[in-house]
Amino acid sequence: MEPTAGKPSFLRNILVRLLLFGVLFIVVRFAYVVTIAGESCNVGNFCFFSLPENLNFVIAGPGTGNSAIAVNKAIVSSTAVPTQRELYTSKDWIKAVNFFSSIFQDLMSQGYLLPESKSLCVETPNGQDVFALKEIGVKDSVGTFKKASKPLVVSGEAHRLPFDDNTFDFVFSGGGRLDKSSRALDFATEIARTLKPEGFAVVHVSAKDTYSFNSFLALFNCCNLLTSRDIDGFDSSMPHIREMVLKKEYDIHGHGVYQPRDDSGNKCSVPGYKQELVRKAEPLIAEEPLKPWITLKRNIQKIKYLPSMADISFKRRYVYVDVGARSYGSSIGSWFKKQYPKHNKTFEVYAIEADKTFHEQYKVKKGVTLLPYAAWVRNETLSFEINRDPGEQVTEKGRGMGRIQPLTSKGGNSGGRFDGEVDEILGFDFANWLKNTVTERDFVVMKMDVEGTEFELIPRLYETGAICLIDEIFLECHYNRWQRCCPGQRSSKYEKTYGQCLDLFTSLRQSGVLVHQWW
Known part of the structure; x- marks a missing residue:
């Protein structure tokens, strides 16, 4: 009797199906992590195509020479979709990193930013400013945007930041993001809320006139303006920037909580x-x-x-x-x-x-x-004068503008007399x-x-x-x-x-x- 080949074929089919199922599971998991969760790919997320740990890119620095910036595997990975990899190595992204690095180095030299400062960058879709902070030595830094891009950027909108009160020593908002916000006061309030007392907030805006300048300061009435300077931007969308440096002060109770100004007083003078x-x-x-x-x-x-x-x-x-x-x-x-x-x-x-x-x-x-x-x-x-010709039907087109008088003035002094029909309102x-x-x-x-x-x-x-x-x-x-x-x-x-x-x-x-x- 010839040997039967059915059992090995059956086992081989099962192994092939298990292998295909495993591959399908990895692909689905990878697609979820990258496209839905908005996170970078790593081994814990079942992505097995990562670049070596020591991969470096050379990025042109703001000075005459070049500075080698190590781009961590968690930031630029071959497991990320191709467009994301291209983003982190693009000329525009590198230019932005260099721009923010220069800004933060200036702030460090003036004492507004320290290496140990717990720092937040608000509304940063690509995290260039967060990366620049880490590159100059401010390691405890994070950014927020409506869609996360971990590990640099976590999910959170500017008008509802996912952090406790008095969390950060330094908060930064660049790119004129406050200008473009439809909820400017909420944006500013969240910066003030999450900033520690005596912490520093730095905001880049396009305030070109004294009206907008003072309107901006009114949003941050928990803070004092320390310095303001005009600088050049890094792209054509915002070629000129006004940089505002504010310091959060303690309130009267010493809590450093955002306190709106009392506008209830009767006295005022137009500024x-x-x-x-x-x-x-x-x-x-x-x-x-x-x-x-x-x-x-x-x-x-x-x-x-x-x-x-x-x-x-x-x-x-x-x-x-x-x-x-x-x-x-x-x-x-x-x-x-x-x-x-x-x-x-x-x-x-x-x-x-x-x-x-x-x-x-x-x-x-x-x-x-x-x-x-x-x-x-x-x-x-009050008495309200109805202006229309005698006998005319009361319609919108036939209705004239009416004067008003207190009831006590009806038929009284000169100027208080009504010639037409009168109603009470x-x-x-x-x-x-x-x-x-x-x-x-x-x-x-x-x-x-x-x-x-x-x-x-x-x-x-x-x-x-x-x-x-x-x-x-x-x-x-x-x-x-x-x-x-x-x-x-x-x-x-x-x-x-x-x-x-x-x-x-x-x-x-x-x-x-x-x-x-x-x-």
Whole structure:
């Protein structure tokens, strides 16, 4: 009888299948580690294609000679995907490492960074700054980014860092990353939170003007600015950089915890850097125009908007307040949304409008909060003038702008008389609302068209200190427009003169408030 070959073939098939299963397992594990977990490949991760331990690359140093920088197997490994290996040996990556090495060596020479400093680099996708720290001897260094690239970079977003309070001696944010953040205050707060008291934070930003410079400092009101200098960047995306060195101070309890400044006081003075913007603004119209509705409309083309004169990047949030908004298309939709230079910032919009004729349309407008009241100097019931021809149906198009008066003034002194239909509405303390809604760290734009009530509201903003919370005002001042063109056709609706309006604008600008004549 011939020998049977079935059993060896069966065993061979089993061995082949086991081998194939093992290879498949290793491939799947490798793909998970590199592409999903975002980690470097090593033996513990079932990757068996690592480069030798002593593999070195020669990287050109910032000086005249070359410096040999040993690139650890855990950083550059042949087991990494080819694009990752190419990244760590690319000219751009090496150039960035040299740039950061030079920066950190300067900071070391000034005593802001020590070899034993526990250091953090925030928002570093490729870890060049972390590698540069390690290369100059700061071994206890780590970076964060939304996707990890271990061992240099761990997962963590700038507005929610995965570290305890008071962890690091040195925190660095380069590349203008704070400029580009949509949550600048949260970014700065996390740097301050994780930094130890008397630790140093170094931030590279593109603050080119005094407005943005002071806006940046307001984000770090737990820290003192030690030095500031302008340096050249290492790529075309940010050719010029301002380097800020800040030191975290202890709070009054000695904990070194980030403490926001109290903005609740009534006294304020508009800072000098805002007064600089006023001097750059378009001139006021000194002489009363013969046809104001034409002249003021043309003047809008000459307006120098604040975001066109200064960088508004370093603000906590962005707010537009339309006082006397009327319909959505009256100014929010037709002007602010289309013409105001928002620089890709998302604004919270508040529409303050007492006339209930316009309220319904705001229910379907996303991003707009309606306050269905009249802006006033205190909380009380007011008389509201309904401007329309007798017998005319109350519609949005037929609705005129209405004046308001306290109930006690109805039918009282001159200027307090209403000629048309009157309704009762609720008024609220606008200045107090503003102080409870925004802070000095917000960017606040206001348009005010309140049918003469500006002569009460503006002094109230000064009295409460709320005027300092507004960055830019577009104000329509109401006066008797018939006085110059048609002296015999005086209207009792407005008692103020153009000269009184001009005084109001002038006093605002002399106080450092950037105000524009509106119509």
